[in-house]
Amino acid sequence: MTSIPDIRLAFADGSSESFVRVYESTRGRLYAYALSMARERDLAADAVQEAYVRLFQNSPAIASPAVVVSWLFSTARNYLLNHHRLEKRFTPAEEDPASLADSAPEPFEAEDERAYLRRLVDALGPLHREAILLREYEGMSYDEIAKVTGVPVSTVKMRLFKARKALAERFEKRER
């Protein structure tokens, strides 16, 4: 990999190993999450950069490696949230994913099932899409998702259930 030296160079004193390990193992996941949420490559890249720069500056304070992943996601999320607030595009109210059943995209003819499902996930509102992304793509636990999103575990469970229900209903329609 030719790009990691760019990161190592920032730690010419040799203390880079733990940071580089975290960076290598999380950057792809973090970027995919940010891109799914932001839907803009530049904004996603900005959020990812912000997360690693903050980790770089605060790494002594982040004692446990176990919390690093949720900390990174949470930091990127806050960046996106602030950006959306500034852009007045973010609606913090809980959306109703049930509307997906009516508004979801129709499947293309001979469209691959996974591609269609991906479009269904993309059609969910941001909070429910995020719950699905963090649980299914990232494999995070309820606790981790709660830490990233700053809501109680019960809210995480509810968002996941509503998102799955909307996806399952639409998926069932296609299967018929």
Place this chain on the structure above:
Amino acid sequence: MTCDERQAEISALLDGALPDDAAGDLFGHMSRCGACRRFHAATAAVREAVRHEETAPFPRELDRRIGTELRRVRPVQPPDGESIVDRLRRMLSTAFRMPAPAAIATLLLALLLGVLAARTVLAPQPQERHTVVVFPTVEVAASLRGTTGI
């Protein structure tokens, strides 16, 4: 318990977050309820498909961008007990943004060129030949004394 509540349990079941006794009760319900069975099957299929989907590739230029930003936000601090050689190697690699051996080779080459240039400038220039005519003043005076009788 309504089917909606049962389906919330199915969602928890898929996440491994439903206690065993509640799971047994739920399976009992599903054996009698077609709607909940279908929900379970569809949700499991969605979950399986989503989990195996490829994510967007990480852009390589972002590594470079983040690396540059990391160097900008915190200057590199020399660790305690660092030797002069290590410190020099680190400074060179940081300053030239290249591996230490390449940086040292570049420095040596620059030194060599500097020495050659200095030798060229400071070397003695070839001088013009001057014929110094020393007048034999004393002898001339003596001879003049002899001839003129001074």
